[in-house]
Amino acid sequence: MAATNRRGGYGQTTCFLVALCWHLASTVATEQSCTLETDFKDDDFPCRKWLHCRQPTDWTSLSAEIKTKSENDRLCAIVVDCANTVTISNFDFQTIGGQFGRVLNVTISRCNATQVSLADDMYLVVELGLDGNAFDSLDFLKDWQSTEFEVLDFHNNRLRTVRQTDFANFNHLSSLRLDANHITDVAANSFLNNHELVSVNLANNRLQTVGERMFAGMDALKIFATGWEQNQHFGRRNVH
Ligand SMILES: *[C@@H]1O[C@H](CO)[C@@H](O)[C@H](O)[C@H]1NC(C)=O
Ligand SMILES: *[C@@H]1O[C@H](CO)[C@@H](O)[C@H](O)[C@H]1NC(C)=O
DSSP states (O other), X not given: OHHHHHHHHHHHHHHXXXXXXXXXXXXXXXXXXXXXXXXXXXXXXXXXXXXXEESOSOHHHHHHHHHHHHHHSOOSEEEEEOTTSSOXXXXXXXXXXXXXXXXXXXXXXXXXXXXXXXXXXXXXXXXXXXXXXXXXXXXXXXXXXXXXXSEEEOOSSOOOEEOTTTTTTOTTOOEEXXXXXXXXXXXXXXXXXXXXXXXXXXXXXXXXXXXXXXXXXXXXXXXXXXXXXXXXXXXXXXXX
16 A cells, blocks of 8 residues: 555656656747757868757847857857847847857848847858848948958848948958848949959849949959849839
8 A cells, every 4th residue: 555655656756857847848948049050061161060040039048049059169150040020130249258260151030130240259251141131221341341251141121222332341252142122222333342243133122223333343254143134124114
């Protein structure tokens, strides 16, 4: 009789512990939005670990996760996708205090962001993706004139103009996505210094006229201005 009771007691304890552990595990799982993945591969730079953060709840918890993971593992990419479920206006990597000396790729998608500041040790970043946010100007780029950007993706934002200085110091820029913005004009000589630029996507903007010197200085054979025809079509349609 006593033994049966004791077994019953163990059973209840086990059930209680399993339930508690399950509860704790699921609580922790919902609080973490970032997972460490290991299939990132850069041909020029052997680098494997990247952090993929899906639908973070706010900047405070997201930045804490990024800090922990970047201190424990040498990250080569940080990819955040808010999937339009939350607004995180300011991605200020300078305040995180992590270690970003190997990060090659920073991608922030669909967060309604308007500001981003790279940390001082993010000097290797070659790809910056900020698609699906709320950037209305490229002013934030002026702080990063010394970085090594090769790929910039600003598609699906609210950019209105491209100024001559915006990309002036990005000598290694090869691919630029500016499609699906509200761009009405691109200043002459905007890409004068971008000798390695081979692709500029300006589709789905509000360009009405094509400045003669918009692509001045670029090797004409290398220009691949995707969506150019759509822009001109859009312009013509508006004229009639
Ligand atoms: C950077 O990350 C984004 C998002 O995962 C990806 O689409 C892009 O290809 C990456 N760039 C490189 C150079 O790996
Ligand atoms: C995006 O952010 C602005 C403030 O910067 C806010 O007014 C707007 O509601 C946000 N949009 C969404 C879809 O969260």
